Amino acid sequence: MKIAFVVFEDLTALDFIGVYDAVTRLKTMNFIPELDWEICSFTERVVDGTGLIFTPTKVNEPLDTYDLVIVPGGFGTRKLVDDHAFIEWLGTSKPCKLKASVCTGSLLLGSAGFLQGKSATTHPRAFNNLKKYCTVVDDRIVDEGDVITAKGVSSSIDLGLYLCEKLAGFDAKEKIRIQMDYQTN
Amino acid sequence: MKIAFVVFEDLTALDFIGVYDAVTRLKTMNFIPELDWEICSFTERVVDGTGLIFTPTKVNEPLDTYDLVIVPGGFGTRKLVDDHAFIEWLGTSKPCKLKASVCTGSLLLGSAGFLQGKSATTHPRAFNNLKKYCTVVDDRIVDEGDVITAKGVSSSIDLGLYLCEKLAGFDAKEKIRIQMDYQTN
Numbered sequence: 001m002k003i004a005f006v007v008f009e010d011l012t013a014l015d016f017i018g019v020y021d022a023v024t025r026l027k028t029m030n031f032i033p034e035l036d037w038e039i040c041s042f043t044e045r046v047v048d049g050t051g052l053i054f055t056p057t058k059v060n061e062p063l064d065t066y067d068l069v070i071v072p073g074g075f076g077t078r079k080l081v082d083d084h085a086f087i088e089w090l091g092t093s094k095p096c097k098l099k100a101s102v103c104t105g106s107l108l109l110g111s112a113g114f115l116q117g118k119s120a121t122t123h124p125r126a127f128n129n130l131k132k133y134c135t136v137v138d139d140r141i142v143d144e145g146d147v148i149t150a151k152g153v154s155s156s157i158d159l160g161l162y163l164c165e166k167l168a169g170f171d172a173k174e175k176i177r178i179q180m181d182y183q184t185n
Numbered sequence: 186m187k188i189a190f191v192v193f194e195d196l197t198a199l200d201f202i203g204v205y206d207a208v209t210r211l212k213t214m215n216f217i218p219e220l221d222w223e224i225c226s227f228t229e230r231v232v233d234g235t236g237l238i239f240t241p242t243k244v245n246e247p248l249d250t251y252d253l254v255i256v257p258g259g260f261g262t263r264k265l266v267d268d269h270a271f272i273e274w275l276g277t278s279k280p281c282k283l284k285a286s287v288c289t290g291s292l293l294l295g296s297a298g299f300l301q302g303k304s305a306t307t308h309p310r311a312f313n314n315l316k317k318y319c320t321v322v323d324d325r326i327v328d329e330g331d332v333i334t335a336k337g338v339s340s341s342i343d344l345g346l347y348l349c350e351k352l353a354g355f356d357a358k359e360k361i362r363i364q365m366d367y368q369t370n
Contacts, residue, residue, distance in 0.1 A: 012206070013202045013206060014203060014206035017198045017199050017202040018199060018202075018203075020198065020235075020237070021197070024235045027235075028234065039237065049213065050205075050209045052205070052224065053239075053240040055237075055238040055240070123366060124366065151366050152364075152365065153365045154365045154366050154367040155366055157199075157339060179310075181308060181309065181337020182338070182339040
C-alpha cells in the first residue's frame, strides 16, 4: 500500500497535514505496518501561501505506481488548473485505484479529467469553479468509489479519518480519532 | 505583533499546522496586517515523527522579542523535557506576554517553569506527565491569562481559533472559522 501526498506551490498547509496526520497513523500505530508514502511535487520548490517550506521526497516522477493519491487545495490551484505541464504530471496518476482531494484540490482532479460524470465537493467559495468539471455536492465528504473529495480546509482531518476507516476498518479509525483527540459532529 | 511558532525534532505536524493555519489567517485575511511570525527551532534539523521535514526560519535565537510563543507537542517532547539546553532556549521566552501550547507541548512549558501554580491541559495520555508541573484540567482549552494550553493533536485548530478571537475579536474569528470550513461542537 503506497500513498502519494501531492504538494505544490501555494498550497494550504492544513489541507495537506490534516489528512497526512490521520493516514500516516495507519503505519505509526501499526494498523497497516507495510504502508509507505512519498511527498510528491512537480517542482522542487514547495512553499505554502504563508511562506512555510515543505520538502518533497519525489520531484517530477510519474504517479502511476501509487495505490492512493491525495491532493490538497490552496490558492495555487487557481493557476495550476491551467498549467498543462502540471496537469499532465498529475494525470500520470490515472491508473491509481484511488484519488482523493481536500478543498480546491478537487479542481486539480477535475482539470486532470478524473471527475468526468461524477459528483464531487470543494471549498464552498469554489463551488462555481468546480461546476465545469462535475456535479457539485455540498457534503463534507463525497465518495465516488475511485475518487473521494472533501470540502474546505479543516475537512482534511475528516477525509483522513474516512480513508483510515476505508483502508483499515472502523476500529482502527476510532483508535486513530481518539489518539488525534478529534471530536466528530 | 510578532509570533514564534516553535518546532523541534519529532513534533506532531498537525499540532503545529492547525494553530498555524488559523493564526496566520489574521494576516492573510487582513485582520492584523502587521502580524509577523517566525518558525523557531533550537536545532537546524526539524523532522516530524513520520519523516516530514520542516524548515525553521530562525535557529537557536533567543525568543524574548516575541509577543506570543506557540509550542506544539509530539513524541519529541518526552526527551526534550529533560534536555537542559533546549529548555534553557525555550526559557528565553519568559518575558513574552503570551505562551500557548498544543498537546504535549504543555510538558515543555511546564519544564521551562511557565506552569508553576497554574492549571493546564495536554493530550489525555500525558495527563500524568503534566501533573508534576501544575494542576491538570480536562478541558479543550485552558486559559490562564499569560499561558494557554490546548488538549490533544486536533485541538490545535481550536487553539488557533481561540487565539484569533483573543487577538482580533469574535467577528474575525468567525470569518476565519468559516474560511477554514471548521464546524465547532
